[in-house]
Amino acid sequence: MSFKVLEQNGIDNENVDGGAFNRFTAGGRDGIIRGVLSDCALAAVGNGIGISPGEIIMCGIRVKITETETLFLSGSPIAVTQYQIIAQATLQSNRSLFVSFLLRPSGALRQDSLYASEQGVYEVEIGTFTHNTDGSISDLEQRLKLIDGGVGTIESFKIGTTTTLPPGSDAYVENVGTDKNVVANFGIPKGEPGDNLYSFSVDNGRLIVTSAIADGNALSLKNGHIILG
Numbered sequence: 001m002s003f004k005v006l007e008q009n010g011i012d013n014e015n016v017d018g019g020a021f022n023r024f025t026a027g028g029r030d031g032i033i034r035g036v037l038s039d040c041a042l043a044a045v046g047n048g049i050g051i052s053p054g055e056i057i058m059c060g061i062r063v064k065i066t067e068t069e070t071l072f073l074s075g076s077p078i079a080v081t082q083y084q085i086i087a088q089a090t091l092q093s094n095r096s097l098f099v100s101f102l103l104r105p106s107g108a109l110r111q112d113s114l115y116a117s118e119q120g121v122y123e124v125e126i127g128t129f130t131h132n133t134d135g136s137i138s139d140l141e142q143r144l145k146l147i148d149g150g151v152g153t154i155e156s157f158k159i160g161t162t163t164t165l166p167p168g169s170d171a172y173v174e175n176v177g178t179d180k181n182v183v184a185n186f187g188i189p190k191g192e193p194g195d196n197l198y199s200f201s202v203d204n205g206r207l208i209v210t211s212a213i214a215d216g217n218a219l220s221l222k223n224g225h226i227i228l229g
Contacts (some may be wrong), residue, residue: 036053049129051071072162085101170189
């Protein structure tokens with residue numbers, strides 16, 4: 001038989017089956033699952049970095065840290081060096097799965113399509129820091145985001161460009177980013193005298209809508225606010 005029903009009794013659910021479904025339920029996102037133990041908070045520990053208990057999901061693979069995981073650097077660099085804190089998953093063709101944590105100078109992440117070939121290497125950047133010439137660690141920053149469940153969550157929203165259109169034209173908004181990281185380009189008609197124009201802003205998670213009266217001047221948009229003139 002060339003298929004298997006994963007919800008059928010007695011069917012073997014392999015790690016690639018579980019991981020693929022976890023990735024689906026997380027909306028394809030990597031992150032730290034919010035509210036588990038200490039959310040994998042980072043701390044400098046002498047010449048090392050401590051990753052506190054929490055749970056990471058990376059390409060659908062869940063890694064639960066039950067006690068602080070500490071990674072150390074040896075010696076002092078000749079020049080100030082930027083480092084990454086990496087979680088790396090290696091899936092072999094026989095379904096063996098290995099996960100490790102490492103510190104390395106900043107560079108590109110390897111993120112193979114694990115479930116397309118059912119093997120490969122997938123890395124996420126947990127955080128970054130600076131290793132100074134005296135051996136000290138500074139600028140420690142957690143880069144892997146805290147996430148909740150759900151599909152289609154927008155992680156960021158930025159305003160791109162604005163175009164002033166002739167009076168009477170239809171306004172438009174287009175997303176030139178991605179589904180998760182939206183970059184919105186706006187087309188705004190030139191106002192006729194007496195027109196009400198509305199702008200928006202966000203204050204502590206609340207949408208604030210304000211209005212302005214067009215005077216026929218050109219329009220622009222900055223941080224969600226319509227600017228006349």
